Amino acid sequence: xxxxxxxxxxxxxxxxxxxxxxxxxxxxxxxxxxxxxxxxxxxxxxxxxxxxxxxxxxxxxxxxxxxxxxxxxxxxxxxxxxxxxxxxxxxxxxxxxxxxxxxxxxxxxxxxxx
Amino acid sequence: xxxxxxxxxxxxxxxxxxxxxxxxxxxxxxxxxxxxxxxxxxxxxxxxxxxxxxxxxxxxxxxxxxxxxxxxxxxxxxxxxxxxxxxxxxxxxxxxxxxxxxxxxxxxxxxxxx
Numbered sequence: 001x002x003x004x005x006x007x008x009x010x011x012x013x014x015x016x017x018x019x020x021x022x023x024x025x026x027x028x029x030x031x032x033x034x035x036x037x038x039x040x041x042x043x044x045x046x047x048x049x050x051x052x053x054x055x056x057x058x059x060x061x062x063x064x065x066x067x068x069x070x071x072x073x074x075x076x077x078x079x080x081x082x083x084x085x086x087x088x089x090x091x092x093x094x095x096x097x098x099x100x101x102x103x104x105x106x107x108x109x110x111x112x113x114x
Numbered sequence: 115x116x117x118x119x120x121x122x123x124x125x126x127x128x129x130x131x132x133x134x135x136x137x138x139x140x141x142x143x144x145x146x147x148x149x150x151x152x153x154x155x156x157x158x159x160x161x162x163x164x165x166x167x168x169x170x171x172x173x174x175x176x177x178x179x180x181x182x183x184x185x186x187x188x189x190x191x192x193x194x195x196x197x198x199x200x201x202x203x204x205x206x207x208x209x210x211x212x213x214x215x216x217x218x219x220x221x222x223x224x225x226x227x228x
Binding site: 004033035040041042043044045048058059090092102103105106107108 | 118160218
């Protein structure tokens, strides 16, 4: 079974703090993704990565950055957390074999910014 | 911009009722289509997918979906729902012509009354 794990299920931070969300996958997938999930808006793509040290902006990258130093790990960074970044954050991974494969999701991190 | 529309945000059904959840997407070209499900407290998981071939695809737990290219639709169906189908359902579309990014609908929350 593909396993995508996220470092925390729940996180509470204060406005202005730097926040790190970690994601690890164990299936040697090339592609990794960060989404945020908000009620009535579905999942929106923040950043994705096709390879180590590569990153591309998704639909809502403002206020976020990412890091991918190792193939299995993809980190989402909130440089200065704000209350409008309170959300559920989902990490996903998929293999890269020329087709558009399903993405495998982690359990999510519910972040509250006070 | 590319978009995915799910017709209903909340659906309430009694057990044994039939289910149809609508999904329409806004862009042409070759698309791959997915339905994901998120059970309460669980991570997002794939229900079924369409890449090519028979437009009627069958997924897990008795779900099926029909791709109608002329209507840009990929509706999800189940002839008889169970209480355990209570979950949030997301339609998602990916297209090479539009950056190879998975675009999600807003989600439909299904509650099945026992």
